Amino acid sequence: MSTLIGIRDGLSPVTAPGDGDLGGLYSPAKEKAANRGAYISRSPLLLRRVRQFLVATKVKLLLAVCIICVLLFFSSRIGSSMRWNPHYPSSVSSPSRGGYTVLINTWKRNSLLKQAVAHYASCGGTDAIHVVWSESDPPSDSLKAYLKKIVLSKSQTAPNFRFDINTEDNLNNRFKPIKELRTDAIFSVDDDVIVPCPTLDFAFTVWQTAPFTMVGFVPRMHFLDEEKNGVAYFEYGGWWSVWWMGTYSMVLSKAAFFHRKYLDLYTYKMPSSIHDYVTRERNCEDIAMSLLVANATGAPPIWVKGKIYEIGSSGISSLKGHNDRRNKCLNDFISLYGTVPLVSTNAKAVDTRHEWFW
Structure with missing residues (x-):
């Protein structure tokens, strides 16, 4: 106890x-x-x-x-x-054919034309600048003097500058042959499209590896929509179709390189019915050029991935019914050719120096 x-x-x-x-x-x-x-x-x-x-x-x-x-x-x-070194000289180029000719298509947009000429004059690869003028009145002396002064002040190589004057307003004018060209490479561009000089020079080196195809920045595609009574109907695909499908068969001439010989082929060898169609519809000259090059080469174009800038207001692509007219152009041209010369591809050229991953 x-x-x-x-x-x-x-x-x-x-x-x-x-x-x-x-x-x-x-x-x-x-x-x-x-x-x-x-x-x-x-x-x-x-x-x-x-x-x-x-x-x-x-x-x-x-x-x-x-x-x-x-x-x-x-x-x-x-x-x-x-990888690709864009400054390495291509075997297909020669000193007499070095550089490229910038072919600017314009129509009643002098303010945009001034910006475009000033920019492309500053690019080191520019050998000459030609402005396709298709207005009823010729360019004024003051405009000519201003642009020549801009070219001299902006360029380091003093490229040749001139107006190619046409009295008739016709989209076929942009592909007329040019006398006394010093380059094989033509860079066709609209007056409201600006391609940075390094991007443009890279695209030029891409073109040098395949000088008989089109090399450009604006890809488009075609695809079979339906077939009735043995007749195929094709659809024209814009950028979102290219992005979704991952394929393309055209690059538009609003920003593209091609060989000078296609100016002669377009003007003298392409069916006159296509010329008449473009004149009448005031549209689709770029589709006609894509078909012409594809028919001549049997090869696809090359899309160069690069940032480009569209200045000014929206163009005809923003108008209502634009896609319907493009569809009609595509199918009418194919019927005139009697075949589908366009070749689809999913390849693109990329300057890997500006990409995060190789």
């Missing part, structure tokens, strides 16, 4: 080692306080270990980032030695 009473009263017959200051008395509260003190004394060691762990983790993460950066650097260096 006395033992039970002694335990209930907190008396202990045994003194724990190290508890001499308790005078032989055991107290749970005092034991907790003692343990708390031991934990506090150990906490600096724990904090140091946590800090060491975090520092080690940061070092490993930093090391991993450095390794990744080094790998990307060397892969880009290796890639640059394997």
